[in-house]
Amino acid sequence: MSTYQIKAVETKKDIIDFYQLPFKIYKEDVNWIPQVRQEVEGVFLKKKNKYFTHGICERWILKNDKNETLGRIAAFINEKKAYTFKQPTGGIGFFECINDYEVASSLFDHAKNWLSSKGMEAMDGPINFGENNKFWGLLIENFNFPTYYGQNYNPPYYKNLFEKYGFKVYYYQLINYRQINDPLPEKYKQKAEAIINDTSFSIKKIEIKKIEKYAEDFRSVYNAAWVTHDNFKEMSMELAISIFKKMKPIIDEDLICFVYHNNKPVAFCLGIPDINPIFKRLDGNLNLFGKFKFMALKLFIKISRANGVAIGVHPEFQKKGIEGAIFTDLAKRLQGNSKYTDMVVTWVGDFNPKMQYIFEDIGFVVKSKMATYRKIFDENVPFERCPIIDKT
DSSP: OEEEEEEEEEEEEHHHHHHHHHHHTTTTTTOOOOOOHHHHHTTTOTTGGGGGGGGGEEEEEEEEEEEEEEEEEEEEEEEHHHEEEEEEEEEEEEEEEOHHHHHHHHHHHHHHHHHHHOOOOOOOOOOOOOOOTSSSSSSOOTSOOOTTTTTTOOOHHHHHHHHHTOOOOEEEEEEEEETTTOOOOOHHHHHHHHHHHHTTTEEEOGGGGHHHHHHHHHHHHHHHTTTSSSSOOOOOOHHHHHHHHHHGGGGGGGOOEEETTTTTTEEEEEEOOOOOHHHTTTOOOOOOOHHHHHHHHHHHHOOOOOEEEEEEEGGHHHHHHHHHHHHHHHHHHHHTTSSSEEEEEEETTTTTHHHHHHHHHTTOEEEEEEEEEEEEETTSSSOOOOOOOOOO
Protein backbone atom coordinates (compact mmCIF):
# COMPACT_ATOMS: atom_id res chain seq x y z
CA MET A 1 0.00 0.00 0.00
CA SER A 2 1.47 3.31 -1.11
CA THR A 3 1.50 6.40 1.07
CA TYR A 4 -0.46 9.39 -0.22
CA GLN A 5 -1.18 12.86 1.06
CA ILE A 6 -4.36 14.66 0.06
CA LYS A 7 -4.24 18.37 0.73
CA ALA A 8 -6.56 21.27 0.02
CA VAL A 9 -5.48 23.64 -2.74
CA GLU A 10 -4.53 26.74 -0.75
CA THR A 11 -1.12 28.10 -1.75
CA LYS A 12 0.19 29.41 -5.06
CA LYS A 13 2.30 26.25 -5.33
CA ASP A 14 -0.82 24.12 -4.83
CA ILE A 15 -2.60 26.00 -7.62
CA ILE A 16 0.36 25.50 -9.95
CA ASP A 17 0.38 21.78 -9.18
CA PHE A 18 -3.38 21.62 -9.77
CA TYR A 19 -2.96 22.98 -13.32
CA GLN A 20 0.30 21.24 -14.19
CA LEU A 21 -1.03 17.73 -13.54
CA PRO A 22 -3.03 17.45 -16.80
CA PHE A 23 0.08 18.31 -18.82
CA LYS A 24 1.70 15.23 -17.27
CA ILE A 25 -1.29 12.96 -17.88
CA TYR A 26 -1.90 14.07 -21.49
CA LYS A 27 1.73 14.52 -22.50
CA GLU A 28 1.44 11.99 -25.35
CA ASP A 29 -2.23 12.61 -26.20
CA VAL A 30 -2.56 14.63 -29.42
CA ASN A 31 -6.34 14.97 -28.97
CA TRP A 32 -6.15 16.84 -25.66
CA ILE A 33 -6.67 20.60 -25.59
CA PRO A 34 -6.12 22.26 -22.18
CA GLN A 35 -9.08 24.01 -20.60
CA VAL A 36 -8.53 27.74 -20.19
CA ARG A 37 -6.86 28.09 -16.81
CA GLN A 38 -8.46 31.46 -16.03
CA GLU A 39 -11.94 30.06 -16.72
CA VAL A 40 -11.38 27.01 -14.53
CA GLU A 41 -9.88 29.14 -11.76
CA GLY A 42 -12.94 31.39 -11.91
CA VAL A 43 -15.03 28.44 -10.76
CA PHE A 44 -13.14 28.45 -7.44
CA LEU A 45 -13.16 32.21 -6.82
CA LYS A 46 -16.05 33.54 -4.77
CA LYS A 47 -15.82 36.97 -6.38
CA LYS A 48 -16.30 35.45 -9.85
CA ASN A 49 -18.63 32.49 -9.32
CA LYS A 50 -22.16 33.36 -8.28
CA TYR A 51 -22.77 29.74 -7.22
CA PHE A 52 -20.96 30.54 -3.98
CA THR A 53 -24.02 32.60 -2.99
CA HIS A 54 -25.92 29.34 -2.64
CA GLY A 55 -23.24 26.70 -2.38
CA ILE A 56 -19.82 25.61 -1.20
CA CYS A 57 -16.80 24.17 -2.98
CA GLU A 58 -13.43 22.67 -2.12
CA ARG A 59 -10.60 21.15 -4.17
CA TRP A 60 -7.64 18.93 -3.40
CA ILE A 61 -4.50 17.49 -4.89
CA LEU A 62 -2.99 14.08 -4.08
CA LYS A 63 0.75 13.60 -3.74
CA ASN A 64 2.91 10.54 -3.15
CA ASP A 65 5.81 10.26 -0.71
CA LYS A 66 8.10 11.72 -3.39
CA ASN A 67 5.96 14.89 -3.46
CA GLU A 68 4.75 14.08 -6.98
CA THR A 69 1.21 15.18 -7.83
CA LEU A 70 -0.75 12.15 -9.02
CA GLY A 71 -4.34 13.32 -8.89
CA ARG A 72 -6.77 16.14 -8.24
CA ILE A 73 -10.48 16.53 -7.56
CA ALA A 74 -13.06 19.13 -6.52
CA ALA A 75 -16.31 18.65 -4.62
CA PHE A 76 -19.20 21.05 -4.26
CA ILE A 77 -22.77 21.49 -3.17
CA ASN A 78 -25.28 23.58 -5.08
CA GLU A 79 -27.84 24.14 -2.35
CA LYS A 80 -30.53 25.17 -4.85
CA LYS A 81 -30.31 21.77 -6.52
CA ALA A 82 -28.87 19.35 -3.98
CA TYR A 83 -32.10 18.84 -2.07
CA THR A 84 -34.36 18.38 -5.10
CA PHE A 85 -33.36 14.71 -5.46
CA LYS A 86 -34.50 11.73 -3.36
CA GLN A 87 -31.03 11.74 -1.81
CA PRO A 88 -29.32 15.09 -1.17
CA THR A 89 -26.76 15.13 -3.96
CA GLY A 90 -23.50 17.01 -4.31
CA GLY A 91 -21.05 17.02 -7.15
CA ILE A 92 -17.46 16.28 -8.03
CA GLY A 93 -15.46 17.60 -10.95
CA PHE A 94 -12.13 18.69 -12.40
CA PHE A 95 -10.94 15.16 -11.74
CA GLU A 96 -7.56 14.19 -13.16
CA CYS A 97 -5.63 11.08 -12.19
CA ILE A 98 -2.89 8.75 -13.31
CA ASN A 99 -4.01 5.26 -14.35
CA ASP A 100 -4.03 3.87 -10.82
CA TYR A 101 -7.25 2.80 -9.10
CA GLU A 102 -5.75 3.17 -5.63
CA VAL A 103 -5.07 6.85 -6.35
CA ALA A 104 -8.49 7.39 -7.90
CA SER A 105 -10.38 5.69 -5.06
CA SER A 106 -8.45 7.77 -2.51
CA LEU A 107 -9.62 10.93 -4.29
CA PHE A 108 -13.21 9.68 -4.59
CA ASP A 109 -13.23 8.67 -0.91
CA HIS A 110 -11.98 12.08 0.15
CA ALA A 111 -14.63 13.90 -1.87
CA LYS A 112 -17.34 11.50 -0.69
CA ASN A 113 -16.41 11.94 2.97
CA TRP A 114 -16.38 15.72 2.61
CA LEU A 115 -19.82 15.70 0.98
CA SER A 116 -21.19 13.20 3.48
CA SER A 117 -20.01 15.38 6.38
CA LYS A 118 -22.16 18.16 4.96
CA GLY A 119 -25.30 16.06 4.69
CA MET A 120 -25.02 14.73 1.15
CA GLU A 121 -26.05 11.15 0.39
CA ALA A 122 -24.94 10.96 -3.25
CA MET A 123 -22.59 12.65 -5.68
CA ASP A 124 -22.73 13.33 -9.43
CA GLY A 125 -19.68 13.64 -11.58
CA PRO A 126 -17.73 14.78 -13.28
CA ILE A 127 -19.72 18.01 -13.33
CA ASN A 128 -19.18 21.73 -12.87
CA PHE A 129 -19.81 24.03 -9.93
CA GLY A 130 -21.69 26.20 -12.41
CA GLU A 131 -23.68 25.90 -15.62
CA ASN A 132 -23.72 22.58 -17.47
CA ASN A 133 -22.50 24.01 -20.81
CA LYS A 134 -18.87 23.66 -19.66
CA PHE A 135 -16.73 21.17 -17.75
CA TRP A 136 -19.55 18.62 -17.62
CA GLY A 137 -19.48 14.87 -18.19
CA LEU A 138 -17.02 12.05 -18.84
CA LEU A 139 -16.06 11.23 -22.42
CA ILE A 140 -16.73 7.52 -23.03
CA GLU A 141 -16.94 7.11 -26.84
CA ASN A 142 -14.94 8.40 -29.83
CA PHE A 143 -11.88 10.00 -28.29
CA ASN A 144 -10.57 11.03 -31.72
CA PHE A 145 -13.46 13.37 -32.54
CA PRO A 146 -12.21 16.94 -31.90
CA THR A 147 -13.52 18.38 -28.66
CA TYR A 148 -15.43 21.64 -28.71
CA TYR A 149 -14.77 24.70 -26.57
CA GLY A 150 -15.60 23.99 -22.93
CA GLN A 151 -16.01 20.22 -23.41
CA ASN A 152 -14.42 17.83 -20.95
CA TYR A 153 -11.84 15.44 -22.35
CA ASN A 154 -10.26 12.51 -20.55
CA PRO A 155 -8.31 9.29 -21.16
CA PRO A 156 -10.41 6.16 -21.86
CA TYR A 157 -9.31 4.59 -18.56
CA TYR A 158 -11.26 7.19 -16.53
CA LYS A 159 -14.46 5.26 -17.34
CA ASN A 160 -13.10 2.19 -15.57
CA LEU A 161 -11.94 4.24 -12.56
CA PHE A 162 -15.43 5.72 -12.10
CA GLU A 163 -17.34 2.49 -12.63
CA LYS A 164 -15.03 0.35 -10.50
CA TYR A 165 -15.66 2.76 -7.60
CA GLY A 166 -19.41 2.27 -7.99
CA PHE A 167 -20.48 5.24 -10.08
CA LYS A 168 -23.39 4.44 -12.41
CA VAL A 169 -24.55 6.35 -15.47
CA TYR A 170 -27.20 8.87 -14.45
CA TYR A 171 -27.62 10.01 -18.05
CA TYR A 172 -25.73 9.93 -21.34
CA GLN A 173 -24.76 13.10 -23.18
CA LEU A 174 -25.02 12.79 -26.97
CA ILE A 175 -22.87 15.04 -29.16
CA ASN A 176 -24.49 15.60 -32.56
CA TYR A 177 -22.85 16.60 -35.83
CA ARG A 178 -23.82 17.60 -39.36
CA GLN A 179 -22.35 19.30 -42.41
CA ILE A 180 -23.72 22.80 -43.00
CA ASN A 181 -24.28 22.09 -46.71
CA ASP A 182 -26.18 18.85 -46.17
CA PRO A 183 -29.77 19.26 -47.42
CA LEU A 184 -32.62 19.32 -44.95
CA PRO A 185 -34.79 16.16 -45.08
CA GLU A 186 -37.86 16.71 -47.26
CA LYS A 187 -40.46 16.49 -44.48
CA TYR A 188 -38.69 19.25 -42.54
CA LYS A 189 -38.07 21.30 -45.65
CA GLN A 190 -41.79 21.61 -46.33
CA LYS A 191 -42.61 22.60 -42.75
CA ALA A 192 -39.69 25.02 -42.67
CA GLU A 193 -40.80 26.75 -45.85
CA ALA A 194 -44.30 27.08 -44.44
CA ILE A 195 -42.92 28.88 -41.38
CA ILE A 196 -40.62 31.08 -43.46
CA ASN A 197 -43.45 32.08 -45.81
CA ASP A 198 -45.88 32.80 -42.95
CA THR A 199 -45.78 36.56 -42.37
CA SER A 200 -46.73 36.13 -38.71
CA PHE A 201 -43.29 34.57 -38.16
CA SER A 202 -39.93 36.26 -38.48
CA ILE A 203 -36.37 35.01 -37.98
CA LYS A 204 -33.79 37.54 -36.85
CA LYS A 205 -30.12 37.15 -36.14
CA ILE A 206 -28.74 38.72 -32.99
CA GLU A 207 -27.44 42.27 -32.91
CA ILE A 208 -24.60 42.65 -30.41
CA LYS A 209 -25.53 46.27 -29.71
CA LYS A 210 -28.90 45.01 -28.43
CA ILE A 211 -27.52 42.10 -26.42
CA GLU A 212 -29.63 42.73 -23.31
CA LYS A 213 -32.82 42.69 -25.37
CA TYR A 214 -31.89 39.32 -26.86
CA ALA A 215 -30.85 38.00 -23.45
CA GLU A 216 -34.39 38.66 -22.24
CA ASP A 217 -35.88 36.99 -25.34
CA PHE A 218 -33.66 33.97 -24.68
CA ARG A 219 -34.73 33.85 -21.03
CA SER A 220 -38.41 34.02 -21.97
CA VAL A 221 -38.21 31.02 -24.30
CA TYR A 222 -35.83 29.08 -22.05
CA ASN A 223 -38.10 29.30 -19.01
CA ALA A 224 -41.06 28.07 -21.04
CA ALA A 225 -39.20 25.30 -22.91
CA TRP A 226 -37.11 23.87 -20.05
CA VAL A 227 -39.81 23.79 -17.37
CA THR A 228 -40.30 20.00 -17.79
CA HIS A 229 -36.59 19.25 -17.22
CA ASP A 230 -35.54 17.47 -14.04
CA ASN A 231 -34.91 19.95 -11.21
CA PHE A 232 -35.64 22.95 -13.44
CA LYS A 233 -34.97 26.35 -11.89
CA GLU A 234 -36.28 29.46 -13.61
CA MET A 235 -33.55 31.55 -15.20
CA SER A 236 -33.20 35.08 -13.89
CA MET A 237 -32.60 38.09 -16.10
CA GLU A 238 -29.29 38.60 -14.33
CA LEU A 239 -28.10 35.12 -15.33
CA ALA A 240 -29.31 35.50 -18.92
CA ILE A 241 -27.39 38.76 -19.34
CA SER A 242 -24.34 37.17 -17.74
CA ILE A 243 -24.43 34.26 -20.22
CA PHE A 244 -24.61 36.59 -23.21
CA LYS A 245 -21.94 38.94 -21.93
CA LYS A 246 -19.55 36.02 -21.40
CA MET A 247 -20.17 34.93 -24.99
CA LYS A 248 -19.83 38.47 -26.38
CA PRO A 249 -16.08 38.37 -27.18
CA ILE A 250 -16.57 35.40 -29.53
CA ILE A 251 -20.09 36.02 -30.82
CA ASP A 252 -20.61 35.71 -34.56
CA GLU A 253 -23.97 37.30 -35.28
CA ASP A 254 -24.61 34.77 -38.07
CA LEU A 255 -24.68 31.92 -35.55
CA ILE A 256 -27.37 33.22 -33.16
CA CYS A 257 -30.94 33.72 -34.24
CA PHE A 258 -34.40 34.11 -32.74
CA VAL A 259 -37.82 33.21 -34.10
CA TYR A 260 -40.71 35.56 -33.38
CA HIS A 261 -44.45 35.04 -33.79
CA ASN A 262 -46.32 38.31 -33.98
CA ASN A 263 -43.17 39.91 -32.55
CA LYS A 264 -43.07 37.65 -29.49
CA PRO A 265 -40.03 35.35 -29.06
CA VAL A 266 -40.91 31.68 -29.52
CA ALA A 267 -37.57 30.02 -30.34
CA PHE A 268 -33.83 30.55 -30.35
CA CYS A 269 -30.67 28.95 -31.64
CA LEU A 270 -27.38 29.85 -29.93
CA GLY A 271 -24.15 29.06 -31.72
CA ILE A 272 -20.55 30.17 -31.36
CA PRO A 273 -17.41 29.60 -33.43
CA ASP A 274 -15.43 26.59 -32.26
CA ILE A 275 -12.35 28.37 -30.95
CA ASN A 276 -10.66 25.24 -29.58
CA PRO A 277 -8.14 25.12 -32.47
CA ILE A 278 -6.87 28.48 -31.21
CA PHE A 279 -6.76 27.42 -27.57
CA LYS A 280 -4.69 24.41 -28.59
CA ARG A 281 -1.87 26.89 -29.33
CA LEU A 282 -2.18 28.69 -25.99
CA ASP A 283 -1.49 25.81 -23.56
CA GLY A 284 -4.62 26.80 -21.66
CA ASN A 285 -3.28 30.14 -20.46
CA LEU A 286 -5.30 33.24 -21.36
CA ASN A 287 -3.21 35.72 -19.39
CA LEU A 288 -2.37 39.12 -20.89
CA PHE A 289 0.17 37.62 -23.28
CA GLY A 290 -2.26 34.80 -24.06
CA LYS A 291 -4.98 37.30 -24.95
CA PHE A 292 -2.69 39.09 -27.40
CA LYS A 293 -1.69 35.74 -28.87
CA PHE A 294 -5.36 34.71 -29.10
CA MET A 295 -6.26 37.86 -31.05
CA ALA A 296 -3.33 37.32 -33.41
CA LEU A 297 -4.16 33.65 -33.98
CA LYS A 298 -7.79 34.54 -34.76
CA LEU A 299 -6.50 36.33 -37.85
CA PHE A 300 -4.58 33.33 -39.16
CA ILE A 301 -6.42 30.21 -38.00
CA LYS A 302 -9.53 29.41 -39.99
CA ILE A 303 -12.44 28.39 -37.80
CA SER A 304 -14.54 26.03 -39.90
CA ARG A 305 -16.75 24.48 -37.25
CA ALA A 306 -19.64 26.09 -35.39
CA ASN A 307 -20.84 24.90 -31.99
CA GLY A 308 -24.55 24.79 -31.36
CA VAL A 309 -24.75 25.72 -27.69
CA ALA A 310 -28.53 25.53 -27.28
CA ILE A 311 -31.76 25.43 -29.22
CA GLY A 312 -35.13 26.02 -27.62
CA VAL A 313 -38.71 26.23 -28.82
CA HIS A 314 -41.67 27.42 -26.78
CA PRO A 315 -43.95 24.41 -26.07
CA GLU A 316 -46.88 26.03 -27.89
CA PHE A 317 -44.81 26.12 -31.10
CA GLN A 318 -43.13 22.73 -30.99
CA LYS A 319 -43.75 20.16 -33.78
CA LYS A 320 -44.52 22.97 -36.24
CA GLY A 321 -41.25 22.89 -38.16
CA ILE A 322 -39.55 25.80 -36.40
CA GLU A 323 -36.34 23.82 -35.89
CA GLY A 324 -36.17 23.20 -39.63
CA ALA A 325 -36.86 26.87 -40.32
CA ILE A 326 -33.98 27.83 -38.02
CA PHE A 327 -31.51 25.57 -39.83
CA THR A 328 -32.80 26.62 -43.23
CA ASP A 329 -32.19 30.24 -42.29
CA LEU A 330 -28.81 29.34 -40.79
CA ALA A 331 -27.76 27.45 -43.92
CA LYS A 332 -28.73 30.35 -46.17
CA ARG A 333 -26.50 32.69 -44.16
CA LEU A 334 -23.58 30.32 -43.92
CA GLN A 335 -23.59 28.50 -47.25
CA GLY A 336 -21.49 30.12 -49.91
CA ASN A 337 -19.45 32.34 -47.57
CA SER A 338 -16.96 29.53 -46.84
CA LYS A 339 -16.94 30.51 -43.17
CA TYR A 340 -18.20 27.31 -41.60
CA THR A 341 -18.42 23.81 -43.05
CA ASP A 342 -19.94 21.85 -40.17
CA MET A 343 -21.70 22.16 -36.84
CA VAL A 344 -21.57 20.29 -33.54
CA VAL A 345 -24.40 20.52 -31.01
CA THR A 346 -22.63 20.52 -27.66
CA TRP A 347 -24.73 17.80 -25.99
CA VAL A 348 -28.26 16.49 -25.64
CA GLY A 349 -29.09 14.38 -22.60
CA ASP A 350 -30.69 11.01 -23.31
CA PHE A 351 -33.32 12.09 -20.77
CA ASN A 352 -34.61 14.35 -23.56
CA PRO A 353 -35.43 11.92 -26.42
CA LYS A 354 -37.78 14.40 -28.07
CA MET A 355 -34.94 16.85 -28.68
CA GLN A 356 -32.62 14.08 -29.86
CA TYR A 357 -35.25 12.86 -32.35
CA ILE A 358 -35.51 16.38 -33.73
CA PHE A 359 -31.76 16.64 -34.30
CA GLU A 360 -31.69 13.24 -35.99
CA ASP A 361 -34.67 14.16 -38.15
CA ILE A 362 -32.94 17.30 -39.45
CA GLY A 363 -29.81 15.40 -40.40
CA PHE A 364 -27.57 15.33 -37.33
CA VAL A 365 -25.73 12.14 -36.37
CA VAL A 366 -24.26 11.22 -32.97
CA LYS A 367 -20.49 11.55 -33.22
CA SER A 368 -19.42 10.95 -29.63
CA LYS A 369 -20.90 10.21 -26.24
CA MET A 370 -20.29 11.42 -22.71
CA ALA A 371 -21.85 10.41 -19.41
CA THR A 372 -22.82 12.05 -16.15
CA TYR A 373 -22.39 9.50 -13.36
CA ARG A 374 -24.00 9.21 -9.93
CA LYS A 375 -22.73 7.43 -6.83
CA ILE A 376 -25.23 6.79 -4.02
CA PHE A 377 -23.37 6.45 -0.74
CA ASP A 378 -25.71 3.86 0.78
CA GLU A 379 -25.35 0.77 -1.40
CA ASN A 380 -28.70 -0.55 -0.18
CA VAL A 381 -30.55 2.35 -1.80
CA PRO A 382 -31.84 1.46 -5.30
CA PHE A 383 -30.23 3.44 -8.11
CA GLU A 384 -32.49 5.32 -10.51
CA ARG A 385 -31.51 6.94 -13.77
CA CYS A 386 -32.43 10.52 -14.62
CA PRO A 387 -36.18 10.80 -15.34
CA ILE A 388 -37.13 10.99 -19.01
CA ILE A 389 -38.75 14.23 -20.09
CA ASP A 390 -42.30 13.73 -21.39
CA LYS A 391 -42.09 12.38 -24.96
CA THR A 392 -45.42 13.86 -26.05
